[in-house]
Amino acid sequence: MEHNDYIPKPAKLIGIKEEVTGGRAIKTFRAKFLNGHGFSHQCGQCAMLSVFGKGESMISISSSPLQKDYLQFSIMKTGRVTSALHSLVEGETIGIRGPYGNNFPIDDWQGKNLIFIGGGIGLAPIWSVLQTALGRKDDYGDLTLIYGSRTSADIVYKEDIQALRDKMTVHLSVDVEEPGWEEFVGFVPANVKDKALKPGNAIAVTCGPPIMIKFVIMALGELGFTDEQIYTTVENKMKCGIGKCGRCNIGPHYVCKDGPVYSWAELKKLPPEY
Ligand SMILES: Cc1cc2nc3c(=O)[nH]c(=O)nc-3n(C[C@H](O)[C@H](O)[C@H](O)COP(=O)(O)OP(=O)(O)OC[C@H]3O[C@@H](n4cnc5c(N)ncnc54)[C@H](O)[C@@H]3O)c2cc1C
Ligand code: FES
Incomplete structure (x- = not known):
């Protein structure tokens, strides 16, 4: 089948931990790719997580690349997709595409x-x-x-x-x-x-x-x-994650590709659109 960058890989939620409750609720999710799919990442990269039928959101990968058994994400419930993620239970399947962006050197x-x-x-x-x-x-x-x-x-x-x-x-x-x-x-x-x-x-x-x-x-x-x-x-709002839609720009920079990691020396040279 032809490769399509927008198609997420299925991953099973193998752990969900409630970190913070209340109006600014945060949960930590551990996900394991199904069917031997998957990717390796570097520190600072993120991934687009999807809840089928609801949409997708860009989230930082919080686990270390040294951890090969699962990917970890900690997510604050803010709107449509993150609320849908918070309503999931262990064993359910989400979509993950990525990894996106540069990394801490x-x-x-x-x-x-x-x-x-x-x-x-x-x-x-x-x-x-x-x-x-x-x-x-x-x-x-x-x-x-x-x-x-x-x-x-x-x-x-x-x-x-x-x-x-x-x-x-x-x-x-x-x-x-x-x-x-x-x-x-x-x-x-x-x-x-x-x-x-x-x-x-x-x-x-x-x-x-x-x-x-x-x-x-x-x-x-x-x-x-x-x-x-x-x-x-820099966490400018993102849509495609792959430098196509222009949603995340800072001047000529696509934060989804050229960021999200910047030294202050680099960031200072860019327009203050973050
Ligand atoms: C590179 C990157 C890494 C991120 N990492 C994490 C993470 O590790 N954990 C986490 O909880 N969130 C992270 N976010 C933010 C996360 O992507 C948004 O909170 C999420 O997409 C909101 O989706 P939603 O459908 O739940 O909310 P929506 O219904 O789309 O929006 C709810 C509210 O949040 C605002 N919002 C949406 N996206 C952003 C954004 N990027 N910045 C500021 N306000 C926003 C909307 O304007 C609206 O007011 C990251 C964002 C980026 C770009
Ligand atoms: S999110 Fe589409 S270009 Fe960066």
């Missing part, structure tokens, strides 16, 4: 200290590169995670983050004071400044709401990080 980062700075569901794209760095720990220097959420109930990967504390430095924050919270209170950029992160031989990766990213980059700049040391992802 982690091979170029060997020997460097890696700092991951995330907010809310923005931990999902970071998780893939963080897990890969942990899996190849000898290749990198110190690993640090700075992660913030509105409240402690909004933290994703809660148990996994606790387990990380044996392997890397972890600094959490919530936006406002709450009983029993013993870590930082305030927004993520304030936590970045509070921890006085050292730029020497470091790469900082930040993903989260655009407003958080903007102020994290400013905070890193104040701490002496250069534009080349800072990486982020």
Whole structure:
């Protein structure tokens, strides 16, 4: 049969975990391709997930490429397709096409200290590169995670983050004071400044709401990080995912093909359409 880029591959949901409940619900899905189909991916890439009869959405692949048994996606319920995904149960089949986009250049980062700075569901794209760095720990220097959420109930990967504390430095924050919270209170950029992160031989990766990213980059700049040391992802709305429809452009860039990963040095040269 002729190859068609738009046809998704069927994958079975082998695990669904409720991360956050309420109005900003987040679930983590693990999917395994059926019939020996599938693809391998790189850190930072995403995939178009489809719920048959409902539509499709671009979602970051949050599992490490070192994990060969399944692909993982963490998804916030925002509208039509993500609500349909949230209504699925284990054993059901979804469609997946991809992988799309470029990747974090982690091979170029060997020997460097890696700092991951995330907010809310923005931990999902970071998780893939963080897990890969942990899996190849000898290749990198110190690993640090700075992660913030509105409240402690909004933290994703809660148990996994606790387990990380044996392997890397972890600094959490919530936006406002709450009983029993013993870590930082305030927004993520304030936590970045509070921890006085050292730029020497470091790469900082930040993903989260655009407003958080903007102020994290400013905070890193104040701490002496250069534009080349800072990486982020751009999540412009997407439709085709393969550079055909023009939905995701920043100037001449198709974010679905040329992004979503950019260094701040690269992003600064583009028009502010993100
Ligand atoms: C590269 C990339 C990676 C992404 N990774 C993740 C991820 O790991 N987890 C996750 O939960 N979401 C992720 N998203 C966002 C996700 O694609 C959208 O939330 C989803 O497509 C919304 O689909 P829907 O049909 O549920 O909502 P719709 O019914 O289409 O829209 C609901 C609301 O969300 C808004 N919206 C839709 N898409 C976007 C977008 N890209 N940016 C901002 N607002 C949007 C709409 O304007 C509307 O207000 C990613 C997006 C991109 C482009
Ligand atoms: S989503 Fe169609 S060109 Fe990028």
